[in-house]
Amino acid sequence: VSSNDGGALVMRFPDMMRFGLSQKVGSSVEISIDGFYESWGSMGDLTFVPDNVAFTAVGQEIKLENIVFPRRWVDTYGARFGTRWNLPQAWAKILTDGRAVQMRFGAQWESSATPLAEIDPGALDWEKLGLTVGCGLELIKGLHVDAYFLRLLDADIDVTNSNMRTANIMHAGEIEAGRVGLETVAGNGNYKVSHQRFGLGLRYALGVN
Secondary structure (H helix, E strand, C coil): CEECCCEEEECCCCCEEEEEEEEEECCCEEEEEEEEEECHHHCCCEEEEECCCEEEECCEEEECCCEEECCCCCCEEEEEEEEEEECCHHHHHHHHCCCCEEEEEEEEEECCCCCHHHCCCCCCCCCEEEEEEEEEEEEECCEEEEEEEEEEEEEEEEECCCCCEECCHHHHHHHHCCCHHHCEECCCEEEEEEEEEEEEEEEECCCCC
């Protein structure tokens, strides 16, 4: 029998640093490259703080204390490359009745924040290499609709030395005493990851005549 319900998950987001460059090539092509660093290694543990949650067992009320989820993550790095190509006016006239069209192509790479030993279904991360394609169409002067598709290469991850454990909370004293037989390794196994994303947006440039 429990009293109250829920609580708060407390986490610290990492510091991030980003930089980038872009360059026009001719009158219709622009290329860009950017890199980033994110200090996931300094984030620390996740802590669930119960909202005065209690349950009754063996005739007494037990108050649920803070639950700490260790997150031994590492810092990550990544880079992205992109191009933007303004379709020639003659092509745009055929395809869109003269409305401006931009085509975009890109690639990205990002290292994993989660070491193999720390992976589980709730903290799944992997080295990511992906390709993107997109386009932008000017509906009226200054108003554009943009769409993109991102596809990351599939990942096949084998974990054999997982640090993730699960235990019966009724035997916390046994665990603290070093009798770890009540713990179960929870993160070993084979993870197959497939990731793709589609986006759609509108943008408007103020002051366009």
